[in-house]
Amino acid sequence: MSQRQRLSVVMIAKNEAELLPEALASVSWADEIVVLDSGSSDNTMQVAREQGAQVFQAEGWQGFGKQRQRAQAHAQGEMILMIDADERVTPELRRAIEQVLAQPASDNVYSLGRSNLFLGRFMRHSGWYPDRVMRLYPRKFNYNDNLVHESLETQGAPVVKLAGDLQHLTCRDLMAFQRKQMNYAEAWANERFQRGKRCGLFSIFSHTLGAFVKTLLLRAGFLDGKQGWILAVVNAQYTFNKYSALWALHHTSTQGRV
Structure with missing residues (x-):
């Protein structure tokens, strides 16, 4: 029987103390959680440590792509789950991820369907659902260097859709x-x-x-x-x-x- 793959949840954050507890609680079952702080002026780092995350700091903002690369460099797991502070892994998505971890290692990249909140409503249309994003992947892959709207460089790897939603609190204000x-x-x-x-x-x-x-x-x-x-x-x-x-x-x- 093959050994379960280790999962590293990776997150970049800045001044996210309010949102972090629920986000980190939704992935508390992961093998490790890595939070890279981008110069917070609130107690983001303290909150992350209290939730059991490994916390690092990065000086000098070079864009979202570079920052995700920096954060992932601290991860040790075979599989990476990249999330943001305003996202939550639902129980159904957790079960789907755990099924992937129980399988033998492969080059597959997994897309997650995001359910986006906009002014009190989880949108079902408008191009905001299922809003699939590639966030679960082997550590060999990484993000590109884009300053904004960064994306995972899959190098032509197969992309598999997972069941369950990644809730995204896109617009509360x-x-x-x-x-x-x-x-x-x-x-x-x-x-x-x-x-x-x-x-x-x-x-x-x-x-x-x-x-x-x-x-x-x-x-x-x-x-x-x-x-x-x-x-x-x-x-x-x-x-x-x-x-x-x-x-x-x-x-x-x-x-x-x-």
Whole structure:
């Protein structure tokens, strides 16, 4: 009989003392929990230690991709489960993960279905469910270097869907969510600008309108009630911020050369 694979839960966190207890409690059954603190000013590290996590610190923010790489470097398990402080592993998902751990080691990467909370409602449409993310994988794999919207580099490995949901408390406070979206938009624009990308005014407005229509109609956001309509506007606003920021960076740099 093959030996059960060891599981390392890996998390990056900054000022997440309020959310950490429930997140860590949902994975307390793992062989180890690694939390990499990104310069918290609250008691995030203390809370993580009290929950039994191994806590490390990383100086200098180099983006989400690099930070996840740093965190994973501290893990010892054969399998990695990467989660965030605002996520919770449901009992059904835990059972699915434990079944994977009981199997012989392979190169399979596992996708988890996320159930996203938006203003008091776990969305079932709007492109927010099942919102599959590749978070369970052998330690040989790692994240790319993207500043934002980082992803796992699977190197063509088979991807297997797991049963059960990863609950994601995406938006509990609209203004806090909007501020986070602004930060993401800025990071996205800076990354694209550094790669020589640019866009025009038509692109800004066509992408903005497209985001609204896609969320509300193509992804049936209207079936999510009032939250679906609000999310369609929020997604359009986020898209506008991304592309207008990219346009502004290029416009400013061009003006500076005149």
